[in-house]
Amino acid sequence: MNIVLVGYMGSGKSSVAYQLSYRLQTPYIDSDKQIEREQHKTISAIFAESGEQAFRDMETAYLRRLTEQKGRFILSTGGGMPVREENRALLKQIGKVIYLKTDAETIYERLKEDTTRPLLQCEDPSGRIRDMLSVRDPIYEDAADYVVATTGQSVQEIVAKIVDLMEDDV
Numbered sequence: 001m002n003i004v005l006v007g008y009m010g011s012g013k014s015s016v017a018y019q020l021s022y023r024l025q026t027p028y029i030d031s032d033k034q035i036e037r038e039q040h041k042t043i044s045a046i047f048a049e050s051g052e053q054a055f056r057d058m059e060t061a062y063l064r065r066l067t068e069q070k071g072r073f074i075l076s077t078g079g080g081m082p083v084r085e086e087n088r089a090l091l092k093q094i095g096k097v098i099y100l101k102t103d104a105e106t107i108y109e110r111l112k113e114d115t116t117r118p119l120l121q122c123e124d125p126s127g128r129i130r131d132m133l134s135v136r137d138p139i140y141e142d143a144a145d146y147v148v149a150t151t152g153q154s155v156q157e158i159v160a161k162i163v164d165l166m167e168d169d170v
C-alpha cells in the first residue's frame with residue numbers, strides 16, 4: 001500500500017517522506033519537485049508567470065497520472081493538494097493518506113525566513129498561516145485516513161508512528 005503525506009507547508013512532509021523511504025526501502029515522490037522538473041520552473045516562477053489556478057491544474061493532472069503508476073511509493077504532496085475535492089478522491093485512490101497536523105506557531109517559526117512559498121510572501125505571514133490553516137485543517141482531516149500530530153515530535157518519532165499505523169492497518 002502506498003503512503004501519501006498531506007499537510008500544510010512546513011509540516012515536515014518532505015523530511016518525513018525521505019526518512020520513511022529509507023526506513024521502508026520504498027522510493028518517494030515529491031509532487032512539487034516533479035511539477036518543477038516537468039515545467040523546468042520553480043513553483044514561485046509558475047505562480048508568478050501562470051498564476052495559482054494553472055499550478056492547481058498541474059497538480060490535478062499530475063495526480064491523475066500517478067494513479068496509473070506501478071510499484072510502491074511514498075508521496076509527499078504540496079500543501080494545497082487536498083483542497084480540490086477531486087484531488088482528495090485521487091489521493092485516497094493512490095494510497096493511505098496521512099495528515100501531518102502541525103500548529104500555526106510551529107509553521108511560522110519554520111517558514112519565517114522562507115522565500116520559496118509564494119502564498120506566504122505577504123505583509124503578515126503569521127496571520128496568513130493562521131487563516132489558511134483554519135480553513136484547511138478540516139479539509140486535511142477529511143482527506144486523511146490517519147492524523148499524526150507532529151508538534152514536539154522528531155522526524156524519527158513521526159516515522160515510527162506511521163510505520164506502526166501501517167503495520168496495524170487492515
Ligand code: S3P
Nearest residue numbers: 008009010032078079080117118
Ligand atoms: C502550497 C504548498 C507548497 C507548494 C505551493 C503551494 C500550498 O508545497 O505546493 O507553494 O498551497 O500550501 P509545500 O507544502 O511542500 O510547501
